[in-house]
Amino acid sequence: MTDRRREVTVQALVDHYGLEPMPLEGGLFRRTWAGTTGTPARADGRPDGSAIVVLLSPADGQFSAMHRLPGDEVWHFYLGDPVELLLLGPDGDHRVVVLGPDVLGGQHVQFTVAAGTWMGGKVAPGGQWSLFGCTMAPGFVSSDYEGGDAGTLCAQYPEAAQRIRALCRPGVALRHPEESEGRTG
Helix, strand or coil, X not given: CCCCCCCCCHHHHHHHHXXXXXXXXXXXXXXXXXXXXXXXXCCCCCXXXXXXEEEECHHHCCCEEEEECCCCXXXXXXXXXXXXXXXXXXXXXXEEEEECCCHHHCXXXXXXXXXXXXXXXXXXXXXXXXXXXXXXXXXXXXXXXXXXXXXXXXXXXXXXXXXXXHCCCCCCCCCCCCCCCCXXX
C-alpha cells in the first residue's frame, strides 16, 4: 500500500476547504452542512442540523473567542495539535477540556458542550494549528451567538480570569447583526 500522507499546512487546509474568517468568534471556517430530515420545515426557520469545519492557527492570532449558545454543540477533533477548550458553567464551575488525538491520555476526539455554557478555545501551547468541527441540532443561526465580555466573565469566574482574558476580543461586537447568518455550527 502506498503512503499517501502529505505534509499538511495551514494554507493547504484553507485552500482545500475554502475556509474564510469566522465573524466575531475567530478562526477560519466553512459551513459544510445545514440540513433537514425530510420532515416539514421547522416553524422557527432554522435547519434541523448544521456543521462547520474550523481551523485555528496561533501564529495567525486565531482562537475561538468566549461565547455561548442556546443549544448543545458537539466539537469533533480532526487533525493537527490539541485544542484547549475553556468551559464556564452556569453553576459557576470552570474547567478545561482538551480535544486531541491522545484519547488514552485524557484528550477527547468528540465533546459535547451543554447549552448555556460559556466556551472558548485555542491551540494548546506549543501547537501550530488544529482542524476541528462543530455540529448542532437543531442547526445554528447567527442570532444564537452570544459573545463573552471579559470584564463580566472575569467577575463571575475570578479563578479563570487569566484564561478568560486570553479568549476574549475587546472591541468586537458580542452579537451578529440581525440580517446576517454568519457562523453556522
